[in-house]
Amino acid sequence: MHIKKYSNDDQQYEKLTADLYNNFKDIVLPPEYANFVQNNSIQLLIRLARYKFVSRMIRPRDRVLEIGSGSGLGATFLGQHCNSVTGIEIKSREVEEARSINRRDNVDFKLVNFFDYSVDEKFDAIVSLDVIEHVDEDAGRKFMEKTVQHLNNDGMVIVGTPSCYSYEYQSEPSKAAHVKLYDQQELVEMVEKYYGRVIVFSMNDEMVHTGHPKLAWYYFAMAFIPKNDSYKHLKE
Numbered sequence: 001m002h003i004k005k006y007s008n009d010d011q012q013y014e015k016l017t018a019d020l021y022n023n024f025k026d027i028v029l030p031p032e033y034a035n036f037v038q039n040n041s042i043q044l045l046i047r048l049a050r051y052k053f054v055s056r057m058i059r060p061r062d063r064v065l066e067i068g069s070g071s072g073l074g075a076t077f078l079g080q081h082c083n084s085v086t087g088i089e090i091k092s093r094e095v096e097e098a099r100s101i102n103r104r105d106n107v108d109f110k111l112v113n114f115f116d117y118s119v120d121e122k123f124d125a126i127v128s129l130d131v132i133e134h135v136d137e138d139a140g141r142k143f144m145e146k147t148v149q150h151l152n153n154d155g156m157v158i159v160g161t162p163s164c165y166s167y168e169y170q171s172e173p174s175k176a177a178h179v180k181l182y183d184q185q186e187l188v189e190m191v192e193k194y195y196g197r198v199i200v201f202s203m204n205d206e207m208v209h210t211g212h213p214k215l216a217w218y219y220f221a222m223a224f225i226p227k228n229d230s231y232k233h234l235k236e
Contacts (some may be wrong), residue, residue: 023103030071030097042205048077049206050129053220054158055081062124065150067114067143068131072098072107078127079107086121088112115142119149126151129160133178137190140180144194148226157223159191163202166217184213187221196225 007013029037036044051074058064062082069075069087071094079085084106089095090113098109126147132140147157162170164181182190184200191198201208202216213219 027101027103030073030094030101032071033073046205047074049208050074050160050203050218050220051077053201053203053208054078054127054129054160057156057158057222058082058125063122064125064127065121065123067126067128067147068134069098069109070094072102072109074127074129075107075109076102076104079104082106082125084108086110086123088114088117090114115146117146117150121150122152123150124152124155126155126157128158130162132159133161133181135179137180141190141193144191144223147223148194148228151226153226153228155224155226157191157195157221159187159221159223160203160218161187162218163213163216165214169217182219184216184219187219191221191223194227195223196227198223 028034033044036047055078058078058081060082064078064082064085066075066078066085066087069089070091072087075085075087075098085104085108087098087107087109089098089109089111092111095109095111102109128143128147132143135143144157144159151157162174162178162181164183167175167178167181170178184202188198188200199222200213201220201222202211202213203209203218203220204211204216208220209216
């Protein structure tokens with residue numbers, strides 16, 4: 001049997017395929033993600049699942065700040081689900097990589113240290129995945145305190161970080177890079193110093209859940225009601 005037709009509309013299919021190649025032929029995956037594709041595709045799916053979870057939490061009208069946007073794949077993912085995304089990163093190489101793959105007009109990347117970021121910039125949602133574990137506990141507290149200065153009063157912060165119980169199973173680069181890993185309750189108690197309400201989730205592979213935290217490899221802490229002057233007024 002010889003199959004002579006593979007498309008319902010050959011001409012339209014060829015046009016769409018040509019457009020696809022012309023629009024994206026110059027995009028090269030950053031080394032981090034190229035390594036995932038070559039050596040650990042499961043880890044790539046897990047990384048994207050974290051951003052999928054976040055994308056379900058944000059609104060189409062939200063202005064989003066991603067702190068530690070890295071090579072940009074997560075911010076471009078979120079840009080499909082909100083009004084705009086500003087990604088900030090301290091590594092110039094990763095900012096260049098992010099800009100090279102980005103094709104979204106509503107996503108922008110800036111080379112800036114979050115601790116130096118202008119407090120005039122306010123957002124509806126602040127996202128920081130796989131960042132807080134790279135600084136010590138004191139810097140982590142200052143990090144959370146500064147998020148309050150950038151969040152609108154009705155906004156939220158989402159922090160994602162590996163569980164301290166996952167350390168011995170992490171990759172060698174992760175072990176070399178991570179400074180402070182948290183127990184879930186420890187993370188909640190720190191975030192609660194700066195926010196009036198914190199909701200926490202566990203994660204194993206692509207599954208986000210509310211199961212026993214010591215069996216989880218990853219945590220999400222979602223924080224609301226920033227403890228600024230407006231919060232003090234609400235408490236009075």
